[in-house]
């Protein structure tokens with residue numbers, strides 16, 4: 295089994311990078327400089343025709359889409375404890391929450407972050423305002439879960455949805471709807487960001503300054 299992760303610091307690759315560290319499996323990490331548009335190079339496009347990070351090469355075959363990669367890793371490393379066991383009610387909830395984050399939160403994040411690049415810069419403010427509404431409604435959902443006394447989003451156990459959610463909460467740091475502005479989310483963030491694997495992925499990606 296071999297893994298090569300193509301990543302950019304703090305990008306959608308971060309949760310996959312973090313998961314590989316949590317799984318404690320050997321892998322190679324290759325930096326893609328998205329500031330200089332390396333993701334548009336022919337060599338990279340052959341691996342990932344969308345021109346986005348992450349790409350995970352698994353035994354010579356490249357795959358994209360961060361959430362799919364986390365699910366793929368979870369399947370390849372059963373018993374990791376990072377997701378509920380199959381055929382349990384928790385597993386059904388995990389699927390629902392994972393796809394809710396992927397389908398609702400992540401596209402709104404992209405809309406905000408790329409409003410002026412993907413779309414007409416003149417309409418960027420309106421796109422960002424709508425994105426912030428959508429993001430805030432997901433924060434409401436997360437808050438409700440944590441206010442039920444849960445330590446993590448799925449309950450008492452840390453797992454893939456927390457890695458995915460924390461990565462996206464970090465992305466909100468320059469938004470009007472920054473997750474850290476909400477005390478309930480802030481204490482969840484502080485709790486998770488103290489984990490050795492989170493600290494390690496930040497060191498490896500050269501990141502600092504969030505959440506403090």
Ligand SMILES: N[C@@H](CCC(=O)N[C@@H](CS)C(=O)NCC(=O)O)C(=O)O
Pocket residue numbers: 304305306307328333345346347348358359360361404
């Ligand atoms: N749905 C994709 C989104 C990937 C994505 O948007 N990646 C961004 C970085 S966070 C990227 O590669 N941006 C460069 C570009 O769009 O040119 C996933 O989850 O993997």
